Amino acid sequence: MKKTRKIIPKKIDLNTWSRQFEEIPIEVIKKYKYYNNEEWGVYLSPPATFMVYGARELKRLKFDNSFEALRMWGFVFNETERLFRARQINKKVIATMGDLGTVPVLVLSFPDCVPFYPECLWWTPFFKESTELLDTASKLGLPEATCFSRVVVSAFYKKSYFPKPDLIIASTGASCDDYSCVMQNVEDMGYDVMWIEIPYRRSLEFLLNKPKPQDLGKTGQGLVYLKTLEDYLVREYQRIWQALFKLTGVNNPHRLVETIRKVNRLRKLVAEIKRMNADALIAPLPALEMMTIEFGNLYGYADFDEWLEIVEMIHSLVKKRVEKGIGVLKKDAVPIAWVTPSADPYLLNLVEDLGCRVVETEYVINQGMVQIEENIEPIHALARSFINASLIGSTEERVSSIKEKIAKKIIKGVLITNMLGASHCAMETRMIEKLLDGVPTLSIDVPAPFGITQQIKTRIEAFVETIK
Amino acid sequence: MELIGFSCSYIPVELLSATGLRPYRLLHGDLNLSQKGERIVRVDACPLVKSNLGFVIENQKKFACIIGSTGCDMSRRMIEAIRFMTGIPVYIFNNPRTDNFEIFSNEIDMLIKELEQFFHRRFDKGLIQQECERQEKIKQRLREFDARRRANPSVLSTTVFQKIMADYLQGNFSDIKTEVPEEMSYKPRVYLLGSPVSYESGPIIELIEKRLRICGDFNCGLSRAIYIKVVEKTIEGLKQAYFKQVPCIFKRPNKGFYEWVDKDLKETKSTGIIAFILDYCDNFDFEIAKMEKRFSLPILKLKSDFSLQNISQLKVRIDAFIEVLASYRGGVV
Amino acid sequence: MKDILTPRERFGMLVIDEKPDRCPVIPLITSHAASVAGIKLKRYYTSGERMAKAQIIAYEIYQHDAISIFSEVGIIAEAMGSEFYYPDNDLPVLKNPALKNNLNDRIIIPNPKKDGRLPVYLDAIKYAYKAIGDIVPILAYVPAPFTTGMHILPPEKFLIGTLRNPQEIRMMLDFVLDATIKFCYEIINAGALPVIVDPLASGSVISPAVYKEIALIYEQRLIDYLHRYDFDVILHICGDTTTIIDNLLYTSADLISLDRVNMVKAMEKLSNKMRLIGNFDTGSFLFSSPEEVYRTTATMVEQLKFARKGYIASTGCEVPIKAKRENVGAFIKAAKEKGWYWV
Secondary structure (H helix, E strand, O other): OOOOOOOOEEOOHHHHHHHHHOOOOHHHHHHHHHHOOOOOOOOOOOHHHHHHHHHHHHOOEEEEEEHHHHHHHHHHHOHHHHHHHHHHHHHHHHHHEEEOOOOOHHOOOOOEEEOOOHHHHHHHHHHOOOOOOHHHHHHHHOOOOOOOOHHHHHHHHHOOOOOOOEEEEEEEOOHHHHHHHHHHHHOOOOOEEEEEEEEEOOOOOOOOOOOOOHEEEOOOOOOOOEEEHHHHHHHHHHHHHHHHHHOOOOOOOOHHHHHHHHHHHHHHHHHHHHHHHHHOOOOOOHHHHHHHHHOOOOHHHHHHHHHHHHHHHHHHHHHHHHOOOOOOOOOOOEEEOOOOOOOHHHHHHHHHHOOOEEEEEEOOOHHHHOOOOOOOOOOHHHHHOOOOOOOOOOOHHHHHHHHHHHHHHOOEEEEEOOOOOOOHHHHHHOOOOOOOOOOOEEEOOOOOHHHHHHHHHHHHHHHHHOOO | EEEEEOOOOOOOOHHHHHHEEEEOOOEOOOOHHHHOOOOOOOOOOHHHHHHHHHHHHOOHHHHEEEEEEEHHHHHHHHHHHHHHOOOOOEEOOOOOOOOOHHHHHHHHHHHHHHHHHHHHOOHHHHHHHHHHHHHHHHHHHHHHHHHHOOOOOOOOOHHHHHHHHHHOOOOOOOHHOOOOOOOOEEEOOOEEEEOOHHHHHHHHHHHHHOOOEEEEOOOOOOOOHOOOOOOOOHHHHHHHHHOOHHHHHHHHOHHHHHHHOOOHHHHHOOOEEEEEEEOOHHHOOOOOOHHHHHHHOOOOEEEEOOOOHHHHHHHHHHHHHHHHHHHHHHOOO | OOOOOOOHHHHHOOOOOOOOOEOOEEEEOOOOHHHHHHHOOOHHOOOOHHHHHHHHHHHHOOOOOOEOOOOOOOOHHHHOOEEEOOOOOOOEEEOOOOOOOOOOOOOOOOOOOOOOHHHHHHHHHHHHHHOOOOOOOOOEEEHHHHHHHHHOHHHHHHHHHHHOHHHHHHHHHHHHHHEEEHHHHHHHHHHOOOEEEOHHHHHOOOOOOHHHHHHHHHHHHHHHHHHOOOOEEEEEEEEEHHHHHHHHHHHOOOOOEEEOHHHHHHHHOOOOOOEEEEEEOOHHHHHHHHHHHHHHHHHHHHHOOOOOOOEEEOOOOEEOOOHHOOOOOHHHHHHHHHOOOOO
8 A cells, every 4th residue: 555645735627626636546546435235335426426416616626635525525426326226125215304413313213223414405506507406496386485494395396306205204394495395395296204393492671570480491501491392302202202103113221321422422522623623823614515414414425333433534644734833714714603504515615715704603503512411311412402493582682692602702704595585594694693793694595507607705704804 | 473374274273363463364465575575485485375465574563473384395495494594493293195184183283382382372271262263153153144145045145255364364254244246156066176265366256257156165265164064172172173074175085175065065055166266376376176077067277366457358268168157057147 | 208317317217227217228329429410520520529529419310329539449549649641521440559560669658638539539528528418318339458458569560569569468457457447547537437338348349268367357357446435337349249148247348238149148147137228230230221220120129128237229330420310210119119018
């Protein structure tokens, strides 16, 4: 095996990645496989492979130049194939929709069950630089001024992005209207959907009276809630457990305990990566890779064990870079927070190219980032972890961690990405701007694929100038 | 402060009137109010939500508190915005989208406790029964009006009915008319459904009824509230009645809405449907394609931000719709 | 029935062993696209933009399932030093091979971005990829080393060399392989999936022994390179491949495109490991009626569409430049109508 050269961290484009890939020995390429399958499980491919298969935006994007990042991207971009392969080797493919982070923990506790989030397909039109899925959604009668997650309806219609799920668990309630409507449309297409209630987390200012202390609970993150909320969730998770038992014929609560430990391991690694990334003098990883790592917490991109290994590798890489004081951005990159993930990955590249560095995020998936308690009954533990969810409570609670960092003068600006017509974006954005009074905020409506114009670039440039 | 505001049909009016205050349903829809609401929410928020925000900001001193619901996402967040902008005490009722009576029942119990404590009133059996009876009397009168609207031929316009309902929904119970003159009409019968009809929507309803007669509806702001019949005049009876009301389209699954409307279309002998959908009203906008397939009647989709600027364009579309109805029925308009 | 998937989505399902809405239909519409688009042939193969535009126009008319970037098999040999003559109304013809007399003469490893007409291909790929690459796969046909070898040495010398001094032939082909790999690298980074064509390795030209000892080795090595990228590699060998059919499995190609061979036999021998492509007789495009074309295609597709690993309805060889448009249309129509999997 060739001795690998020391690589100075930086963001590189697709062509540079292809040159680097040429030097990787075939034994290394064949080493990494999902589902341990030798025949089709190899996933270490450069961005060029996926670009050839239609991911056109990869031509424009820049990626971290580490082997660890390559492994991550090869794995993530391979997900559609992985879901079909899962079905081919008789795994149960379970669509978990709407809850963003907790239901997969239940699913992973059952043997040979693979959870996935159809809503993660919202990035697909942008990676492909294609309006095909959005156009299909329009042809199916969906309105255009809504969240890009409407592509999920197109994906269910086309049946070519994932196999027909063995079970669809759709969580709705105190959640985004757009996606609730998307899930209803999926059911209307003839799919059997198991509906789960996401209850509302009332913060104290939405009560008329001060509650009794014994009626209150507190999450690990310090969110105060009424205990009845926990009971509501526990009952829903018990229903899910029953459904999975019926599907698999297996009922082993101990597996849930083990799964929680494994999930916590991943979440801990990601929390550390985030912290190292934010605290380091020079950002060790780009924002695009960071966002992808965060979202991996939700379900491990359909092979949780392999994903955990990948994140472990990335954790080591970030640690080394931090120790050496090296990274991918300039030292004077302006630290910002990012609220609500961008459907267009290019925006993350662009913001960094224009001089920013993302040190804090609120990507509507807070429930997938927190540690699940291991010292209490596991279903209750899951319920308590979900109570930290980003969108089930107040906007103020949602941005509390950003507010803290602003107060500590760690963050100089806040970028909020929205979609025109998406329900929570329309309602929260102005309030977030008011709540974060003290730093400049920039709100951008992410346009459809190809839509990032000079105007948007100019606005970001002006924002960077302001916060510098 | 004479008002207790509320935002959703799933919040029992009986409990609100039991506080001694006037229950005031937030159903404003006006461009000027909407623009005031844009101080705190974006322009692509629901026009009803924006208008309600604008109204509450302007009239905040009148409200003792506001009770919201989680029915639709924007409506729930509207309550947060109200609290943020005005400091009015608010309570958000966790109204389950799914068929979860346990949550609903528990939430009603919690709401009662909150109201009791806040207003220093015990909601005992007697009070509940009294309020249920009072409301039922009023609703019965309103149902009689609605029956005249639904009759064939219809003898009451929705234009008039909407004004009567506005009095009810604004808690002006004593101002509710006891008599209205007959307005018989043989105009084509249409069914109105969709987003809430605001208090200021009169001109739009009137325009529609210049050439059509709306003889049935599924809209907040019109007849929905009066068909919540509390049979057993107890808290349990309230829970059952409100949980099982005409199912809102945000419910999951929403087949209850379709079953109800199917039935109502037949009962009202409607020959067409007018889907009144506010801009950015996802719950209805996502369903229009399904409605066109499901209800085998012509549908006119009217999008609105409550602006009356496009009223002439609206007139043209209604005229065209009448042609469609005529050819559908094979008759003469 | 109306298509549900785009060609990209369809191809994507096929190569992960899933049945898409219908089998993909990819006739080898290469230079025929110039005729369809009304572009002079010489301009087609000397201008990347024109080549791409012709392919796009052909796609818009025929609505088949891939764009094929290709002109003729001498393209790498030309860049390595062989001289070709460019007729106005025909494809390039070999005039002077790079190694006229002697394997010891020098040949160069070309730079695909500068040498010969390799940049034409790359420009065509980039143009087509930008225009419609989101919904249609872009396939770039690359001559395999053996076929290129026969354009670097005078063909008779090359063929005799395979028997009398195979070692020297292999040394030459090692260079050709390097050049081919370099070209594939640029094709990939431009956005196309390389498709290996080795028409001069068929039983119509060489013996099974020469195929096994020489041509196959270089196909394998090229495919191994492409497999590094986890590509689903298509190998196309037109002509009679009956005598080498057993050896085709050793190429490790993922999809095999065949011409004059008994496809039922091919299905038996190959379709557990390889997806089949083919094999409509392209002569029919010139001499048959649309109804005859439709019938023959329908029979072919009905017979082959359930090939175990999957099937692409295609032609055995390139669609003739002057093929009747209504015949090509009839082929595609029949393949689409008979190739449905989803009810």
